Amino acid sequence: MTGSDGPHREPGSDVRAAGSASERAREEEERAVEQALALVGGADRSSRSDRSGGSGEPPSRGRDTRGHRGPRDEDLDAGRSSNTHADRSRDPQAHRSSDSAPYDGRDNAPRDGRAAPATAPAPGSEQPPLPDRALPGDPAKTSPPPPSWDRARAVAARAGRGGPPVTIRLPLDRAPGHVLAEALGALTDLPSFDTSAMDGWAVAGPGPWAFEAGAGLLAGRGPAAALPDGTAVRIATGARVPPETTAVIRSEHAHVDEARGLLHARRSVVTGQDIRPRGQECRSGEHLVPAGTVVTPAVLGLAAAAGYDALPVVPRPRVDILVLGDELLNAGLPHDGLIRDALGPMLGPWLRALGAEVSGARRLGDDAGALRDALASSDADLIVTTGGTAAGPVDHVHPVLDALGAELLVDGVAVRPGHPMLLARLSPDGPCLVGLPGNPLAAVSGLLTLAEPLLAGIAGRPAQDPYRALVHAEVHGHPHDTRLVPVVHRPGRAGGRDHVAPLRYNGPAMLRGIAAADGLAVVPPGGVRSGTEVEILDLPWAPATPWTEGCFT
16 A cells, blocks of 8 residues: 555564665675685685584584674673573573674674574564564674683683682602692702712812722712811712712712822812702702692602602593584494594593593483483583584584573684684583584684683693794684684794794694694784784694695695
């Protein structure tokens, strides 16, 4: 029906039309950015998401379709997010506006994407159902963006430090790899008496020195009588130096006149030479190693020398690994849409390298009930799940956390790959859960973003000291999010500075790049130019094979 004022328009149709036009314009812009990044190889060109472990994954499990609800700044500063599952259940239609949805880097969908089904109106109500996607600019239907990469790591570190400190005493042979709960003080002087640093002769006064034939002084013997001036005695390394000794002359620097019973020095003798005086290394009670130090073999040796039989340490965090996904194979070649599980074999050794006690990976498939039972029965400090963090039909992590009343501390991170990662606390005094995406490199990103700082906090380890290095290549970035790019250190040439080189095969489903890497470059939004310094995250190991640059860079 028309009138003098023109065609009749539904209320809000102008807003919807404007929103639709705005979305189309944004999608065109995103497609252009994706095409540009694809040309230089810097974008994640796979249409699959971080949930998949490889090809053959259905799109419903692959795309990051869940709206990210990041914690507020003030809640992050307090180490907790008020964005709990209860909040989500009260407003199931809350989604981030497409205006704030950063480009995905793989398809044309904005990153919010998690469209809840339209809610049917209550009987007798004339209220229309809410739209699947919030209209741009509607504050009631938007959620804050996910936290930045560095803020998410800070939240994870605070969560790890949130519990009461625990100290146990372990005998020396069981202490390596643990973290000292207390500073170590020397229980004795080191050395505890004056000792010879060399095999040779202990002499007193000026030479030449008279000596008597015999075995001399050996290590492990009691104190010897004082040495008179003008005399010498053979001495072994580590033996107690007699009182009144002036110096020790090394055997190769001495000339022995057996016939006359005299010792001559081939070089000038300096008072105190080759004698380790008592307390040279430390005095009793002196602090040797601070709390928070990892007990390495060298720390273990120092502790033993200083008189310790057991060490006060923080227990290693206990970690359970739950591998989700019906599409995963434990052995053999991929076939019929099934893929090999890469994360189950990888995560255990990686977590042990981060100082955790890890149980064997459990494969649960896509079974919500089995996942809930496993979470409810775990006595670990941390549970790590793989896959299922998006919103596909068999992605059960969020619904199960809802059912258990867990508190979401981090729900999505502005990082690529791996943005659907999450961190939750199952109960106020219970374990934490780190939900990793199912794609292998995306899972590594989640491991270093959330699990590493969380475990460091639980174990009392100091945070990894950030450092920066030159990158010798242009590294393309995501328009809005941080990128983690595998890199390898290279020595400088012709007097140039050492630098890092980015590696190829850095897509979210790929492990070929990270297998050759010794670190990850933290690339800010927009990327970096060659010759720029970037922050580097070291891996717990370095590659044993000198990879050739042509294969990976």
